[in-house]
Amino acid sequence: MTQTLQCVDLFAGAGGFSLGFKQASSENSKYEFVAAVDNSSSALKTYDYNISPITTFQQDIQDFEVSRMKSRTGYGKSDIDVVIGGPPCKGFSVAGQMDPDDPRNRLVVEYADTVEKLDPDVVVMENVAGFLHMKNGEYLEDLTVSLEDKGYSVQKPQRLVAAKYGVPQLRDRVIIIATKQGSVKLPTPTHSSGSNVDQEEQMDNYVTVGEAISDLAFLDYGEEATEYQSEPISDYQEEMRDGSSKLHNHKAPNHGERVRTRFSKFSEGDSMDDIPPEFQTKKHSQVRWDSSLPSPTVTTLPEDFIHYSKPRIPTVREMARIQSFPDWFEFRGPRTTGGSRRRNEVPQYSQVGNAVPPKLAKAIAEAVQQHMASVHATPGT
16 A cells, blocks of 8 residues: 655745655655645746646745645645745855844744644754854754644754765755654765765765766857757766756856856866956855866855856756756746845746755655654554
């Protein structure tokens, strides 16, 4: 008999977390998503297009009412097995301002309040590593106390590096899991940097930027393509292209000559401080990808990276590959926006950067499946 786990995604964004959980479905266990909640219409357009049929709610989670979910889906409180979500992390992020008074930080506790409304058996929250230390750990303490007051046992937060689970990116994230009974054993890494001989023998090596996107590198600045130009040349490319007959979101920005000249001064792996001073700008976070290594953490700002072999920033598709989104997954809404519009409209680049990498989410989902199977197998549960 197949175990079916009813799931709700809070702060769903474009759907990376949900996609990974759906990909974890097997003959013995599958996830059915009851609802997804996010306040961005652009992100939910992407979610709806790729992860339907799931009922979506465009609203802040503090306004989310289970009675409305019940009327639209037929599922109410205590019908939900798992709640997942990654509250916006700018206030906790080293890439942001690390502002302890950022109102978005309040969303972590509101996440816990919404969990109480849904009453799931398992809660999974993803956030940046800075969350653990914000305000000397007060935010983590607030979340822990809030969940424990609601009857959950909160496991010790674990930091997972996405590259250890087959994502071509050194993305370091905190996973916090709370359960009503027992505990979830987090997934064992499948990939290694290869620096340890024993690990190298037991695991696959990290997926590199070149292995992830070299088949997409034919675009020059200002060009766009909807057709592949070559066969996949790595296992990862073959996996990402499975189920896709054409390219989506593969349009390169049209940089001017001055920008292209500056980009050409970067060697692979270089940051702004490595190029001649006369070409440097205030964009000190900008680096050129090294094709032989996994990418640094993908952010919502595409100009943080320069393509390793072209004088341009990456396309949305290339960024999505680095996040482990399959090629059939098509991002919707504006490709990019500037200034304050970026926060309100959540363009495609930001949707990619905000997402939980699906391959990492899948590994977590499989661990939750194993936990739920053991709980259901225990007499009296």
